[in-house]
Amino acid sequence: MKILDVRNVKKFFGKRLILNDINFTVDAGECLGIVGLSGGGKSTLAKIIARLIPCDFGEIFLCGEDITHATGNAFYKNVQMIFQTPEDSFNPRRTLGKSIAEPIKNFLDDKNLRGRVENFLAEVGLPKNYYERYPREVSGGECQRAAIARAISISPKLLICDEATSALDVNTAEQIVTLIKKLCAEKNIACLFITHDLATLKKLADRVLVLEDGRLKTLDESKFKEVLAWSD
Numbered sequence: 001m002k003i004l005d006v007r008n009v010k011k012f013f014g015k016r017l018i019l020n021d022i023n024f025t026v027d028a029g030e031c032l033g034i035v036g037l038s039g040g041g042k043s044t045l046a047k048i049i050a051r052l053i054p055c056d057f058g059e060i061f062l063c064g065e066d067i068t069h070a071t072g073n074a075f076y077k078n079v080q081m082i083f084q085t086p087e088d089s090f091n092p093r094r095t096l097g098k099s100i101a102e103p104i105k106n107f108l109d110d111k112n113l114r115g116r117v118e119n120f121l122a123e124v125g126l127p128k129n130y131y132e133r134y135p136r137e138v139s140g141g142e143c144q145r146a147a148i149a150r151a152i153s154i155s156p157k158l159l160i161c162d163e164a165t166s167a168l169d170v171n172t173a174e175q176i177v178t179l180i181k182k183l184c185a186e187k188n189i190a191c192l193f194i195t196h197d198l199a200t201l202k203k204l205a206d207r208v209l210v211l212e213d214g215r216l217k218t219l220d221e222s223k224f225k226e227v228l229a230w231s232d
Helices: 042-049 073-078 096-107 113-123 128-132 140-152 170-187 221-231
Strands: 002-013 016-027 031-036 057-062 079-082 158-162 190-195 207-212 215-218
Touching: 002 042, 002 190, 016 042, 016 190, 016 215, 031 042, 031 170, 042 158, 042 190, 073 079, 073 096, 079 140, 096 113, 096 128, 096 140, 113 128, 113 140, 140 170, 158 170, 170 190
Parallel strands: 031 190, 031 207, 079 158, 158 190
Antiparallel strands: 002 016, 002 057, 207 215
8 A cells, every 4th residue: 555655846945955856655564765965855854755845846645645734643653753863752851751752642542551651662672660761761772662652653654764873873873674574564664764864774674775976776786885985
């Protein structure tokens, strides 16, 4: 089933064309990787799809519904985003458990809220007592696991990962990649994984596209070594 369908999206910053006729789809349970140089428009694309900023031209469909100008809770229940520095996406004055519980309270009627959050912590490999931990009390990898728990807690259709492993050490990044791939496959979530690190992406993505000069291109073997060098 096609979850995300991006059609002819363009984005200008002033007179500069950042994204030019972007077209791609992502199916349920599939992970599509998008790789490109830093500053090449990858995060801009992620924010457009997440409706954090508007596109100037084009259309975006989620499960067949036009979401190009969508707002409100119904949209954000179906699209969740994981950022490069998860600690910045958590309220430092709230425990991880309470932050994970927040979207559940907004979208679902669950009388056993704490128990549900503890189950999600366990799913991402964190002890249940991390419910009481604050973001400053855990490592970057643990904080990213908590961010993943929060993202999947409301059963989204699409998970957008914007440089989700670039702030982590190599071993931790590999663990996070394995976790994301496992959860998306098990829960049939479409995943858009955007990064500059092709070495990480090749372990995760079912397909890889390259964002180059504002356009998306299919990654072929002739360009593999060149693109791989971007992460050096």
